[in-house]
Amino acid sequence: MTVPSFDTSSLKKLSDGDLIQQTFSFAERIKNHDAFQNLQEHVPGYDRFTNLGVALQKTSEAARYGDRLLEAEKERIREEIIRCFIFACQHAVMVATHRNAPSMLEIGIEQKQRAYSRSVTHSLPAMPQKLILKKGNRPGMVVATVGKESGVGSIELQFTDNPGDESSWKSLERYYNCRMEVSGLDSVKRYYFRVRYHNSVGSGPWSAVVSIVVE
Incomplete structure (x- = not known):
């Protein structure tokens, strides 16, 4: 390799x-x-x-x-x-x-792009347009999916139970594919999620906030 x-x-x-x-x-x-x-x-x-x-x-x-x-x-x-x-x-x-x-x-850290790679970008990522939340196959689990744009290195997912308090948002690990699993959430409770893209230039804007009631 x-x-x-x-x-x-x-x-x-x-x-x-x-x-x-x-x-x-x-x-x-x-x-x-x-x-x-x-x-x-x-x-x-x-x-x-x-x-x-x-x-x-x-x-x-x-x-x-x-x-x-x-x-x-x-x-x-x-x-x-x-x-x-x-x-x-x-x-x-x-x-x-x-x-x-x-x-x-696969340790959650973005790998460097090779010099000849065509995926190298010189601008910040765009705002994610479609964040979809679904209930997982276990209690307290949510599956989030979002479209992966070209030139994006990683995806950052955050959640909270109080979207009005900016300090309450919690960042999870960086993801490198469009499907993200979140476990250990409290049942019968509404959670709010948002995502943003990262690349070699920096961080893009947050997506619209989406909520789901965890079972």
Whole structure:
């Protein structure tokens, strides 16, 4: 198989809250991933990412009160998180290449486009036009589908039970196909969902909000 590489450059642009969410989501994704079992000390795994996410959460909240030392500590933790993402991506590439198993590259991080790829774009993604929600085959599960446009690298899905409160929206992992499953939701409750596209240029606008009552 061709040796790929991952694009982690967008992590530096994330707010503290988004980076924390991305760190926790990544930790959950690799928790049972074949490439991240029985790791050597130099490879960051589930525990390392979880601990860093908690640390950034604490220092980010404390740094809001103007403590310069905490602000410096927060930036140090952010840099360490990004470095761990880079190391984890490199590890996934080495294991997947060694085992000739492309499926091991599915770690929720966008792969870099090759220089000759015609899918490279120089503009932000358009607004998703049609987000469809359906009840899943298990209690507390929702299946979301959206059209995949050309030049789109990944899809970000968010949900909330209070759409009027912007801070209540929760980001899930980045998706790379049009069908997205969300589990663990409360039954007999209305949830609101929205999506947006990401590419190498940045993030596109959010779609219209769509709601569903979970069974």
